[in-house]
Amino acid sequence: MGIFLFFVLAILCVGGVLGMILSKNQAHSALFLVLAFACLGGLFGLLDAPFIAAVQIIIYAGAIMVLFIFVIMMVNLELGIAPERKRWTLGLSAFLAVFLLVELAMAVRGTLGSLGRTGGPSIGSPTELGRLLFTEYLYPFEITSVLIIAALVGAIVLVKKKEKE
């Protein structure tokens, strides 16, 4: 049952990403991506990380993608920009990407056996996570909050139109 679920979610995820790549319409791309993120959230759940799964769906699929869609709507785009014209860089990048894939595969080949299986006790219960965040990882937590404020202020300042005199 778990494996079946895994494969469904995995295929949907990959499909979503592929759809994002192949789609000519930005809005469609965004929606495909939402699908992919949602599936990822499910995958996180499969990995015994329920809190992160929830966060993924709420923040990533919910907030960030909504931001994307806002911007897509604000920017008046001609419908469908054709994908990259054939240039030698495209070929090279494709080749390199595949090569990277191969390399990564080779890199992890040795350890794949020892990764174990899912199931077993959940290590990512929200209680546990919360306790960790407020003790061991307190500093990153606080700094991250500052970071968010900075980003917030930055984004507003950047996009503010000049005051009409």
Place this chain on the structure above:
Amino acid sequence: MEMFWLIPLLPGASAFILAVFGKWLPKKYVSWQACLSVFASFLISLVSFFGLLRISADSLPIIKTLFQWIQSGSFRADLSLQLDPLSSIMTLVVTGVGFLIHVYSVGYMGHDKGYTRYFTYLNLFTFAMLILVMGANLVLMFVGWEGVGLCSYLLIGFWFEKHSAANAGKKAFIVNRIGDAAFILGIFFIILIVGSGDFRAITGAIEGGVVTQGMATLIALLLFAGATGKSAQIPLYVWLPDAMEGPTPVSALIHAATMVTAGVYMVSRMNLLFTLSGVAGHVVGIVGALTAIFAATMALTQNDIKRVLAYSTISQIGYMFIGCGVGAYAAGMFHLFTHAFFKSLLFLAAGSVMHALSGELDMRKMGGLRKYLPLTYPTFLVGAIAIAGVPFLSGFFSKDAILTHAFAQGQYFVWALGLMGAVMTAFYMFRLVFLTFFGQERLDPHAKDHLHESPRVMTVPLVVLAFFSIVAGYVGLPVVLGEKANLFSRFLDPVIHPGHEAHVSSGAEWLLIVISVAVAICGIYIAYIFYLKSPRTPHRIVARFPKIYKLLYNKYYVDEIYNAAIVRPLVSGSQVVYDKFDLKVIDGTIDGTAAATGFAGRVLSLFQSGLLKDYALVLLLGVVIFLGVLLF
């Protein structure tokens, strides 16, 4: 006497002050400082000379090291000045005659706008010449050697706006340089063999047998080659006649009394070397003799009063080298000594004549001047008589000493050439006298209006020099009058190591004296006939031998030959090298490097497309490579 090291430094300091501050110094001050510094040097030289007379020969030479100059491995060359009889005589000549010429220049150059510059150069020259004669090692001597060459260039081309003067300066310097190249080689060999350029060390090495005869010959010939350049002998004499473009006092000081005699000094200083190598001595003697006669023939036909004197100088230096060549270095130095007086006197007097005639120097436009120049004429006459070798004046004693020694050594060819030269010397000098001061006046009317005797500041040095031209000979009386009579030669004994000087019987010596005198009188008489008694005679002779006259008048076309054979090939060769190599290869390399760099830059900038994706691509490439390296 311990202050002898100040001798070069006083004029040197004066030159420095004039060079730096001259622009703001008043003319009168410049005159006083320039002349007094040389006079002070002269006084110190005099004191040192008398000091030398009192000490024994074993403590010679006295050396004062001013500071350590070159120290490289085991080779040392210090700034050391030395006092010994040879250098003492030279300093007396340089500072004494130099002082008189400085005074004369105050009058002669009085109206020149480069007045301060002139005295700066003149003091600088005196400084360099004194370094040359007082240097205790070959390296320092060479510094002085080059220094006088530089000052000669500066002073010959003093009126640099004149093309002929500027060219003459260049010619002098370049021809000198050719000789100097050989000179430097000689110095290198000496340092190689002896390990030092110190004269004491060299003497020690030669006496100790370190130097083989072959090496001695090579070195001596190289050094003498340098001397032919500096002292205007064959083949490097061509610069001296052109050097007459410079102011006349310069000609008197540099090209008569001092710089051109530096070669003779050098040969005398290295006399052990030349004696060791018999061949070099012979070469010196033959070159001297040939030059003496060669130059004398050219002096016969010149119309420029200074050129006659220039060729005469070349010829007389030839005599000095004859003396050195036959081993009679003292005789050569003696002639240097007397020649300094009467030759500078002749030049200064000629300058006085030119000054009187507002710059005229062509003898064809002179004549009958003895009425108008009551001081210049007698002093000039004294100089002419001295140089002709008339008895009881200095020139007679010195020239006779040389010729006698030549004969005594069995060098009859050299002696004969010397004798012929003496006839010609007497002839051309009196030709000059008669053409200038006697006969009908062929003066330019404009010049005649301004005709006046020179001011006292110019005539007093003439009188002083005339006096010495007469008496200077008495310090070197011929041996026939007693072994001890030759004070000059005995004074030089510590330095001039007596070689195997041959002697002639006193009967033979008297005979030689009589022959010399007869020859001199002969020359004067012929000149008298040619130019006073029947003035048509020269023209008739020229008409009979037009080709010979042309050859002599054009100085045997030597300048033209040198120009065609050496100068033009060098210049066109340089032009070719410039076009083919300098422009193409060297400039090409530099421009090429710049172009290549630019090209590389342009190629690299292709990577900076400004496109995000291209940069990302490179990133990706980097990651892939990195991982690849880690994995494989």
Place this chain on the structure above:
Amino acid sequence: MIPVSYFFGLSIVLFVLGIIGFFVKRDLITMFMAVEVMLNAANLAFIALGKAAGTPAGQVIVFFVITVAAAEAAVGLAIILLVFRQKKSIKAEDMRLMKG
């Protein structure tokens, strides 16, 4: 139950897909989306490895990554908006000011 290595392999595939997407697309917004994909692939890897190692550290990291990614997305999109206002286009080829 499910071998963790499967998740890990999926993460690698997603990452490379993200790279390909970045190079294929021509407008800035979709390129940015591809970058987000890459980020998520990394997150997946973290969680998987955290699970394999048995610590919650992987999840903590992902927590922070998601947070920062959100901030970054906000600022990045703001910049894209600005660029669009200036150049009236969001094609990557039009951003060539740094050329040369």
